[in-house]
Amino acid sequence: MKRPSSDKIAQSVFRAIAFSAIASLLLIAVFILKEGLPFILRYGPLQFLGRSEWDPSQGFYGIYPMIVSSLWITLGAMLIGAPLGVAGAVFLSEFVPKPAVRIIKPAIELLAGIPSVVYGFMGVMVLAPLIRGHLGGPGLSVLAASIILGIMILPTIVSISADAIGAVPNSYREGALALGATRWQAVHLVVLKAARSGILASLILAMGRAVGETMAVIMVAGNTIQFPHGVLDPVRTLTAHIAIEMGAATGMHRQALFATGVVLFVAIMLLNAVATTAIRQKVKRT
């Protein structure tokens, strides 16, 4: 019998390794679902998602306030991050000379590496006292969390949007200019239209980051379990809820936290699927 060549061995080894990412994803999905889903089914999905009391000692496990708070803070972060980030991406790709962009864009991307705990600390030391002093309330609030998250998602938005804008063929701009459009008209009527699915993808990915961010939010959102009545109220998000209670949780309580993880996992997967589709469409068209 002929010995299999090292080439054949290498090929099968590489093929096996290539499944590592999918295998990890499946493992994560299976084990979080396995821990969380039975609880959701037993407690009742509507009860779990729709109830507003959370008190493990009484057997109340409702995460509705956390869902609403996560939505508020994510929306707030998008209201702050999206206009700034997209404006920055447009300005950098269309109106700044290339050598300057080569310094500014990596600098912005570099700042994506700053640990989220440091962003949270800035929120506690700088932003919360400002809000407390000028607007009232405890300072740690929906507003503080929205601003910090809005800043944290800027690098994602700028980087991916700028790539999308850069991928628009130059002939589009030249065509618009040749028809008598001003530089600005060419940009917002032609270039932005052509790049819109890429920009949209950057916003959805940023939204995923905002929904999933944990440590910075724990530090600045205040963590009170309640429905926000205004942007100055302290609230607790889904992610903060898991991280805060996991340390001491056992039994049903722990399963309920994994069930919260299931809700988060499903939300993030939906956002990812939409973003991936948007990016695919862009690739297909160009």
Add this chain to the structure above:
Amino acid sequence: MAVAVLGAATLLMLAVLVFIVVFVLDKGLPNITWTFLTRPPEEMGRAGGIFPFLVGSFLLPILAIAIALPLGVGTAVYLCEYTRETRLTRTIRFGTDCLAGIPSILFGLFGLIFFVDILGMGWSLLAGGLTLAIMVLPTIIRTSEEAIRAVPYAYREVSCSMGATCWETVRRVVLPGALPGILTGVMLSVGRCIGETAAVIYTAGSAESGIPTSVFDSVRTLAVHFYLLATEGISTPKAYASAAVLVIAVLLVNLTAYWMMNAFIRKRSR
């Protein structure tokens, strides 16, 4: 007019980001002393230093990379060298994208249930390293894939025309050529591991421990220590100093990554 608004938005964004770095360094640098960097903590971190946590923040990324690097580069080699675009490669890419989007708290939950509980590793360097390895896998796969694709096709043709097999070509020609690009991905991943808290706190542990002697020992990283300093109101000056050390470490690692990537691109475009 509209352009001025865009410019103002860009300036505001840059100002905020620069402010954060300058503020942390300004408050933190004066509190960083030789003792702070080389001594163990005293009174929960109120006094003394951060040495054991620096060791934790050093070992954990190394372990994570040691696990993720062969898997990530292997996946990239398979995608680039051993197959064409098929449904399988699209599935692998989609899975990688999904994995990249998972928030770190979910990695933490998974690591807690799978590595810590089911596999019985307890809160340990190993459980934390495995969790972080999965977290950075997508980064390594993507950067390696880009680096491998950037190796000119002619190199492979020459190698094959001299009778080398596919595996020999990968080992002797493609991987050495892609190495700087792959290292960029490694450095970006190290930066992410150093700053990570949510995925680490329930897998590697948060107890104040000494220098680990095996992979089954629990470690507290600097990021986790800083989080505890800041949230439990232990010591604001020490918290600022730890934040400054974290920011400097992450910026240095990421700067190295960009420097290597630029060197790589320049070499390729020559």
